[in-house]
Amino acid sequence: MNHPQCSDNHGYGPSPCDLPIPLELKQEWKKLETRRHFLGRGSNALGWAAMASLLAGGLSGEQRATAAATSGQGGILDGPHFKPTAKRVIYLFMSGGPPQMDMWDYKPNLAKWFDKDLPESIRGTAMPTGMTAGQTRFPVAPSKWGFKQHGQCGRWVSDLLPATAKSVDDIAVIRSMHTDAINHEPAILLMNTGNMIPGKPSLGAWMSYGLGSTNENLPAFVVLNSKFTVGNPQPINSRLWGSGFLSSRHAGVLLRSAKDPVLYLQDPKGMDRNVRRTMLDAVASLNQQTFDELGDPETQSRISQYEMAARMQTSVPELTDFSDEPQSTWDLYGETAKQPGSFAFNCLMARRLAERGVPFTQVYKRGWDVHGNVVGDLPKLCAETDAATHALVADLKQRGLLDDTLVIWGGEFGRTIYSQGGLSRDNYGRDHHAKCFSLWMAGGGIRGGISRGATDDFSFSITEDPVHIRDLNATILHCLGIDHQRLTFKMQGLEQKLTGVEKAHVVRELLR
Incomplete structure (x- = not known):
C-alpha cells in the first residue's frame, strides 16, 4: 500500500510504505x-x-452513527465484577499540594514550637527537596489559623474551610496518604495514572476502558481546568488525562472555559447538518476501508470519535446552558458560578455532567504550590474553592445523586511543617512533603464522618494506617465494582494495571 506522502524517498532505499510491517x-x-x-x-x-x-x-446514515456511537461507549468488561456502590466519580484535584496541617491535620501542640528547629529525631534521614536542602535551619511553622470541631462526628476543621466543615458528616478524611515522588511532575503523574513514567493511562481512562458509558452523547471522561487566579501556577498537561496505551477514545475530553467549550461546535456557514452527516458518512466509509485493510483498532476509535464530536454539537450547548438553573442554585454555589472557568462554575458543571450520566469528571484547580506566601495565598485559594466544594456535595445529596457518586478531593502530596525560607508570625512558606498528606472522599459507598490514619505531632510522618496512592486507586475501582487486579491490558509482555505490579489494598474501613 502506497500513500502520496510516502512516495518520495529521495532515492535512498524503499519507500516507508514498501517496508514490511514489524512482526x-x-x-x-x-x-x-x-x-x-x-x-x-x-x-x-x-x-x-x-x-x-x-x-x-x-439503517440510515444517522442511524448507523447512533449505533456506532452507542457501541463505541461500551467497556471491555461485560459488567462490574461485583455490585458497585458508585456509578460515577467526580475528582476535585488541587494541583500543587495543599498543606495538610493548615486544613485537615490538626496539631494543637505546635504553637509552642514556633521558630524552633524540627527535631532531628522527627526529621530523620528524610531528604528535603533542592529548594530547602541548603537551609541550615528547619524552623517549625505552626498553622496560623484556628481549628474548630464540626458535625456529629466532631471533626476538627480549619477556620479556612467554614463551608466544607458543614459537610464533615458526609466525608471521610484520610490523613495518612503518602506517595513515592517529591517533585510535581512525577507526583502528579503518579496520582493521576498510578505511575511516575509518562505514557500510562489515567484513572478516568481506565474507568472508561473497563465500564464504558451509558451516555452516547457525551464523553465517558470529561476534564474541567479551572482558571488560574492565585498562587504558584504549577503547569498541568494532557498526560494527566490521557489514555496511554489504551485506545485514544478513552482519553479525557477537556472542555474549555471560553465561550465555546469545544471548538467548532457550530457548523461553518453554508453547511447544514444534512451536509455534515453526508460528509461524516463518507469519512467513516474511507476509515472503514483502512480498518478492513490494516486492522488498526485506532481507526475504529477515530470513527467513534468523529461520531461523538457530531453528537456533542447538540449535547454540549445544552450542558453549558445554565438558564434553566433556579435561583437556589446560585444561592448555593455563589455568583462566581456564572463565570465560565471559575472553580464554582466547574463544580456546577460537574453536577450537571453527573445528572447526565457521565461516569468520570475531573476538575483541576492550580495554585496550591505554596512555597513562600502561605498566609497570603492560602486564604484566597480556600475562599475560592471552599463554598463551591460544599455546594457540590450538598447539591448532589439533595438531588439523590451523592449515594452513587464518589467525590474525591486532594492533591499530589503534602507540605512540610518547617518553613521554607524566612519565618515570621505573619508569613511562612512550605516545601513539598511526600511522607504524609490529607485527602477526603464522600458518597458512592464511603462511610461519612470518619477519619483514617494518623500522623505524628508534627504532621511529618505517618503513625497509623498508611494509605498509598495504589491503595486509593484500588479503593476507587472497588467502589465502581471493579477488582483492580482483574482490570488489565497486556502491553510489552505484561498485564498492565492501574495499581501496577506492587501490592495494593482496598481500604475497606472507608466503605459502608
Whole structure:
C-alpha cells in the first residue's frame, strides 16, 4: 500500500510504505482486533448476512452513527465484577499540594514550637527537596489559623474551610496518604495514572476502558481546568488525562472555559447538518476501508470519535446552558458560578455532567504550590474553592445523586511543617512533603464522618494506617465494582494495571 506522502524517498532505499510491517506490531494489532473485524475478514458474506438480519432492512446514515456511537461507549468488561456502590466519580484535584496541617491535620501542640528547629529525631534521614536542602535551619511553622470541631462526628476543621466543615458528616478524611515522588511532575503523574513514567493511562481512562458509558452523547471522561487566579501556577498537561496505551477514545475530553467549550461546535456557514452527516458518512466509509485493510483498532476509535464530536454539537450547548438553573442554585454555589472557568462554575458543571450520566469528571484547580506566601495565598485559594466544594456535595445529596457518586478531593502530596525560607508570625512558606498528606472522599459507598490514619505531632510522618496512592486507586475501582487486579491490558509482555505490579489494598474501613 502506497500513500502520496510516502512516495518520495529521495532515492535512498524503499519507500516507508514498501517496508514490511514489524512482526511485533502485527501481533499487537492482532491481539486488539475487534470481533467485527475478525468476522469481516473471515467471512464477509457471513458478516453481511448477520448484519442484514440484525438491521432488518438497513439503517440510515444517522442511524448507523447512533449505533456506532452507542457501541463505541461500551467497556471491555461485560459488567462490574461485583455490585458497585458508585456509578460515577467526580475528582476535585488541587494541583500543587495543599498543606495538610493548615486544613485537615490538626496539631494543637505546635504553637509552642514556633521558630524552633524540627527535631532531628522527627526529621530523620528524610531528604528535603533542592529548594530547602541548603537551609541550615528547619524552623517549625505552626498553622496560623484556628481549628474548630464540626458535625456529629466532631471533626476538627480549619477556620479556612467554614463551608466544607458543614459537610464533615458526609466525608471521610484520610490523613495518612503518602506517595513515592517529591517533585510535581512525577507526583502528579503518579496520582493521576498510578505511575511516575509518562505514557500510562489515567484513572478516568481506565474507568472508561473497563465500564464504558451509558451516555452516547457525551464523553465517558470529561476534564474541567479551572482558571488560574492565585498562587504558584504549577503547569498541568494532557498526560494527566490521557489514555496511554489504551485506545485514544478513552482519553479525557477537556472542555474549555471560553465561550465555546469545544471548538467548532457550530457548523461553518453554508453547511447544514444534512451536509455534515453526508460528509461524516463518507469519512467513516474511507476509515472503514483502512480498518478492513490494516486492522488498526485506532481507526475504529477515530470513527467513534468523529461520531461523538457530531453528537456533542447538540449535547454540549445544552450542558453549558445554565438558564434553566433556579435561583437556589446560585444561592448555593455563589455568583462566581456564572463565570465560565471559575472553580464554582466547574463544580456546577460537574453536577450537571453527573445528572447526565457521565461516569468520570475531573476538575483541576492550580495554585496550591505554596512555597513562600502561605498566609497570603492560602486564604484566597480556600475562599475560592471552599463554598463551591460544599455546594457540590450538598447539591448532589439533595438531588439523590451523592449515594452513587464518589467525590474525591486532594492533591499530589503534602507540605512540610518547617518553613521554607524566612519565618515570621505573619508569613511562612512550605516545601513539598511526600511522607504524609490529607485527602477526603464522600458518597458512592464511603462511610461519612470518619477519619483514617494518623500522623505524628508534627504532621511529618505517618503513625497509623498508611494509605498509598495504589491503595486509593484500588479503593476507587472497588467502589465502581471493579477488582483492580482483574482490570488489565497486556502491553510489552505484561498485564498492565492501574495499581501496577506492587501490592495494593482496598481500604475497606472507608466503605459502608
